[in-house]
Amino acid sequence: MAGTGKTHLREAGSTLLRVEDLQVEFPAKGGRRVHAVSGVSFDVAPGETVGFVGESGCGKSTVARAVMHLPAPNSGVVNLDDTELGTLSAKRLRETRVAMQLIFQDPMASLNPRRKVKDLVQEGVEIWHRGGDRHALEERTRELLDDVGLDSATVWNRYPHELSGGQCQRVSIARALMMRPSLLICDEILASLDVSVQSQMLNLLKRTRAEHGLAMMFISHDLGVVKNISDRILVMYLGKVAEVLEVDALDRETVHHPYTQLLLASVPRVTGERIKPSVDGAAQDLPSPLNPPSGCRFRTRCPLATDRCAQEEPQLEEKRPGQFIACHHIS
Amino acid sequence: MKAAAGKVAQLLVVMFLVSLGTFSLTSLMPGDPAVAILGDNQSPEAYAELRDKLGLNEPLVERYFTWLGHVFQGDLGTSMVPPNEDVTSLIGSAFAVSIELAVLALVVALVVSIPLAMISARRPDGLLDRAASATTFGIMSVPSFVSGLVLIALLVNQLHLFPRVGWVGVTDGLGQNLYHAALPVITIALLEIPTFTRVLRGDLVRTLQEDFVLSARAKGMPAWRIMIFDAFRPSSYSLITVLGLSLAQLIGSTVIVETLFSLPGMGRLVVSSASQGNITVIQGAVLVIAACYVLINAGVDLMYSVIDPRIRRVGA
Amino acid sequence: MSRPLLHVRDLTTTFTTSRGEVVSVDRVSFDLERGQTLGIVGESGSGKSVLGRTVMGLTSAAPNATVTGSVLFDGVDIANPDKKTRAQYLGARIAMIFQDPLSSLNPVKLIGVHITETLRRHDKSLSRQEARRRAIELLDTVRIPDPARRFGQYPHELSGGMRQRVGIAIALACRPQLLIADEPTTALDVTVQKHVLDLLGMLCEEQGMAMLLVSHDLGVVAGRSDKVAVMYAGRIQEEAVSSDFFRHQRHPYSQALLDAKPHLENPARAELVSIPGRPPDPAHRFPGCRFAPRCRFVQGRCREEEPSLESGGIPSHGAACFYPLDAVRSTQEVSI
Numbered sequence A: 001m002a003g004t005g006k007t008h009l010r011e012a013g014s015t016l017l018r019v020e021d022l023q024v025e026f027p028a029k030g031g032r033r034v035h036a037v038s039g040v041s042f043d044v045a046p047g048e049t050v051g052f053v054g055e056s057g058c059g060k061s062t063v064a065r066a067v068m069h070l071p072a073p074n075s076g077v078v079n080l081d082d083t084e085l086g087t088l089s090a091k092r093l094r095e096t097r098v099a100m101q102l103i104f105q106d107p108m109a110s111l112n113p114r115r116k117v118k119d120l121v122q123e124g125v126e127i128w129h130r131g132g133d134r135h136a137l138e139e140r141t142r143e144l145l146d147d148v149g150l151d152s153a154t155v156w157n158r159y160p161h162e163l164s165g166g167q168c169q170r171v172s173i174a175r176a177l178m179m180r181p182s183l184l185i186c187d188e189i190l191a192s193l194d195v196s197v198q199s200q201m202l203n204l205l206k207r208t209r210a211e212h213g214l215a216m217m218f219i220s221h222d223l224g225v226v227k228n229i230s231d232r233i234l235v236m237y238l239g240k241v242a243e244v245l246e247v248d249a250l251d252r253e254t255v256h257h258p259y260t261q262l263l264l265a266s267v268p269r270v271t272g273e274r275i276k277p278s279v280d281g282a283a284q285d286l287p288s289p290l291n292p293p294s295g296c297r298f299r300t301r302c303p304l305a306t307d308r309c310a311q312e313e314p315q316l317e318e319k320r321p322g323q324f325i326a327c328h329h330i331s
Numbered sequence B: 001m002k003a004a005a006g007k008v009a010q011l012l013v014v015m016f017l018v019s020l021g022t023f024s025l026t027s028l029m030p031g032d033p034a035v036a037i038l039g040d041n042q043s044p045e046a047y048a049e050l051r052d053k054l055g056l057n058e059p060l061v062e063r064y065f066t067w068l069g070h071v072f073q074g075d076l077g078t079s080m081v082p083p084n085e086d087v088t089s090l091i092g093s094a095f096a097v098s099i100e101l102a103v104l105a106l107v108v109a110l111v112v113s114i115p116l117a118m119i120s121a122r123r124p125d126g127l128l129d130r131a132a133s134a135t136t137f138g139i140m141s142v143p144s145f146v147s148g149l150v151l152i153a154l155l156v157n158q159l160h161l162f163p164r165v166g167w168v169g170v171t172d173g174l175g176q177n178l179y180h181a182a183l184p185v186i187t188i189a190l191l192e193i194p195t196f197t198r199v200l201r202g203d204l205v206r207t208l209q210e211d212f213v214l215s216a217r218a219k220g221m222p223a224w225r226i227m228i229f230d231a232f233r234p235s236s237y238s239l240i241t242v243l244g245l246s247l248a249q250l251i252g253s254t255v256i257v258e259t260l261f262s263l264p265g266m267g268r269l270v271v272s273s274a275s276q277g278n279i280t281v282i283q284g285a286v287l288v289i290a291a292c293y294v295l296i297n298a299g300v301d302l303m304y305s306v307i308d309p310r311i312r313r314v315g316a
Numbered sequence C: 001m002s003r004p005l006l007h008v009r010d011l012t013t014t015f016t017t018s019r020g021e022v023v024s025v026d027r028v029s030f031d032l033e034r035g036q037t038l039g040i041v042g043e044s045g046s047g048k049s050v051l052g053r054t055v056m057g058l059t060s061a062a063p064n065a066t067v068t069g070s071v072l073f074d075g076v077d078i079a080n081p082d083k084k085t086r087a088q089y090l091g092a093r094i095a096m097i098f099q100d101p102l103s104s105l106n107p108v109k110l111i112g113v114h115i116t117e118t119l120r121r122h123d124k125s126l127s128r129q130e131a132r133r134r135a136i137e138l139l140d141t142v143r144i145p146d147p148a149r150r151f152g153q154y155p156h157e158l159s160g161g162m163r164q165r166v167g168i169a170i171a172l173a174c175r176p177q178l179l180i181a182d183e184p185t186t187a188l189d190v191t192v193q194k195h196v197l198d199l200l201g202m203l204c205e206e207q208g209m210a211m212l213l214v215s216h217d218l219g220v221v222a223g224r225s226d227k228v229a230v231m232y233a234g235r236i237q238e239e240a241v242s243s244d245f246f247r248h249q250r251h252p253y254s255q256a257l258l259d260a261k262p263h264l265e266n267p268a269r270a271e272l273v274s275i276p277g278r279p280p281d282p283a284h285r286f287p288g289c290r291f292a293p294r295c296r297f298v299q300g301r302c303r304e305e306e307p308s309l310e311s312g313g314i315p316s317h318g319a320a321c322f323y324p325l326d327a328v329r330s331t332q333e334v335s336i
């Protein structure tokens, strides 16, 4: 059994996106393979936001790209609106993919530096609906730019380098909305922004999502941010799902998967009292995805690990209503 | 180790293709070699006899392998033009001249341009930088025959520092050899200095903005030390690329300088053979020059991995 | 009272650029005692890095920079150091750690060489063998497993957290009295961030080292500093002992900064009070309070006169604001 279970999946009819047993590997030197994503399952209901957290290298971006089939996963099923992407022809796949829009972390780099804002926002639509009504298109572009908090008249003829990081991200969002997606995939889109801009963007995303009826996959390493915007949260570790939970349960008091626990304990507390620094032993790095640990992948860093954890892979089980944990020793 | 073997195999394949290309190129050249050799007022029988002697009546593929077999034994045939010398030794002596000129010129160019680039990069757009930039730009815009003539006028005719023309091989004394090589070497080096300086300066300026340079300064390292021990190596990739290209190019095509100083190098050999339709010599020369290109490229790749540990670990 | 280790007065760093004079650090003053940590917090472009580099005496070398004011390190002015002072202090008595642990290490140099060259630069009598032994010891001090093997590796062969630990080891090489840590954890995962902050805290404690801990995140500084200074547009806007500061922010900007961040302790889906607008363009300074265009409490006086840290009226809790927030607000669940 490669994955960590599917008990957390909801009824097939009620979800917009349903991903089962997603598996992505990359060839590495010497005929070895990078096990980037090893059996991840999740679903996203219409209008729902699912947050993805986990340390860098745990496979969050790879999941996002595999969902888009950019490129297709090595195995696994991706169902968007009851269409299985893996069965589509290349042409149909391209058409279907438009319903999912991906926004990246680096706001400057993801926009073509030689195109003006208006062209950047319109270009996706132009590819799909050639020769549409120019006037209506412009109208909608202006509307969307205003929607994402930009002054359309001011930015209309600007180039990306003339905008700040936050403004670039707003253009990226307007550009994605232009395609009328049902699912927005945001990969660390706030990571390079300042706190004040971050909060503006979070509020904007929440408003846009309500206005456009969007579902979102929201990838971030910042637990506070994820807690603020998500309905459900998926905690990933080394290509697997460690825990799935309703957002309200994400706090320091609830009992979590030992890895979630570690993440939560690492988030600094906003306090004036000096924290006693504790440096017990050498810090543990994420093990290599070339050669992941047997059994539970977290066992090399887990304070609760036993022999059983090395032999048997834990499956996601509903430990409390709405909280699924893949661990042998958490009840 | 496996990667190194792969690299060598790749080199061999390229060399094979080069030899094939060289051979067919010259074999498909218009004109009849027999006519080129005997002149155009001989009897048809004489032409036919010569063609037969040269093996031109055999099928192309057969001729290629015969030729390749000889090449492997170091035999490039005999010149088609009297006094019908041995092509290998003909090219050998010309090649020695060219490679010496090229290597010496590049060394001189590097010795001048590395410090120049470092001085320029120290304060970008500062006085020294702008002065160096103006000078190199000036030199760059002067064709080599003009700078060569100016050097001759100045250093030979006025100051009598160097001989006007001619070549003395290393075998006849290193001192005399260098004495005769000096002027052409300077002429070629002048051609290369601007490019080297600019390429290296650009990379140095970029590297000097890197955090690790700042962190070296934060350790209390002096500026010259940072320039030489921190910034230079990571800034030398483009320089090495340009260096490789220059070396390869110089070996076969310093015709102007060779002519100007009457030097028996590869450039002049190729040009004179071409005008005489001396196919065996051209074939040999092209093969040697192409082989140099391939080897130099491999050398450049090797240099990259010596400089950059990131490439080293991926490649090896 | 003995003199502070670091005594900064009216430090100003100006860059001459094509867009005019940019005052990146503007009349900054603070004291730092031996063994204490001062947290400097502010958004990007507020001048934190320039401040750190100026205190180190690194900006004055830039051709387009002018530094005025004074930085007295143990009584010696190092704001505009000559070559000799620089060589004596930098890397030996004052050291620095950088934000991006990969780019601050030379990609073509061995990990070990980064450390030994610092050691040998400041102690010319040190033999190669001895330097190597000390370097391995330092790698061990910063909790790098298998230090002897790491000594012979290149920066790209280490993970981000390891690299930052190497950065710390380099900084610690000569047992400095002052460590300037410029966003030492920004590029790291939270788990690694905690380790690095713990490590820094412990080393400060053990070696009696003072630290300037620079971050854009108040959370990083919280619990890790004795004093906090909040920077905005090149100026310190609020400065206080940490326990005071986190209990109660007096400057509207400091408070807005805390409110804008979605904290883990906040309820899920909470609406965030964001700060409207953007920081001012440093090339276009205007009269009055720099935060005025974005401040919720702005009044007429704010646009005419520039407040100083004394304007707040409480010397021990400076706030560059004419109308500091002194009534403790009920929305402050976050601070403990």
Ligand SMILES: Nc1ncnc2c1ncn2[C@@H]1O[C@H](COP(=O)(O)OP(=O)(O)OP(=O)(O)O)[C@@H](O)[C@H]1O
Binding pocket: C015, C016, C017, C022, C023, C024, C042, C043, C044, C045, C046, C047, C048, C049, C050, C051, C062, C064, C216, C282
């Ligand atoms: N060498 C320089 N020349 C001109 N202006 C500079 C230079 N270095 C910094 N600045 C300017 O000084 C101001 C402060 O820069 P600084 O790098 O200190 O900000 P910061 O708070 O560290 O931001 P970040 O979090 O993005 O690093 C900015 O407006 C910046 O553009």
Ligand SMILES: Nc1ncnc2c1ncn2[C@@H]1O[C@H](COP(=O)(O)OP(=O)(O)O)[C@@H](O)[C@H]1O
Binding pocket: A026, A027, A034, A035, A036, A054, A055, A056, A057, A058, A059, A060, A061, A062, A063, A289
């Ligand atoms: N193109 C690729 N080739 C090889 N390995 C890759 C590639 N893309 C990602 N990986 C590996 O897959 C794992 C997950 O990567 P990624 O999804 O980018 O992580 P995250 O987004 O969580 O930072 C990492 O170990 C990464 O090194």
Ligand code: SF4
Binding pocket: A257, A258, A259, A296, A297, A298, A299, A300, A302, A303, A304, A305, A306, A309, A314, A326, A327, A328, A329, A330
């Ligand atoms: S299964 Fe074992 S190793 Fe894995 S998280 Fe649970 S206790 Fe730890």
Ligand code: SF4
Binding pocket: C251, C252, C253, C289, C290, C291, C292, C293, C295, C296, C297, C298, C299, C302, C307, C320, C321, C322, C323, C324
């Ligand atoms: S001085 Fe005025 S504008 Fe400035 S922070 Fe205080 S209240 Fe706001």
Ligand SMILES: [Mg+2]
Binding pocket: A060, A061, A187, A188
């Ligand atoms: Mg990623």
Ligand SMILES: [Mg+2]
Binding pocket: C048, C049, C183
């Ligand atoms: Mg900075």
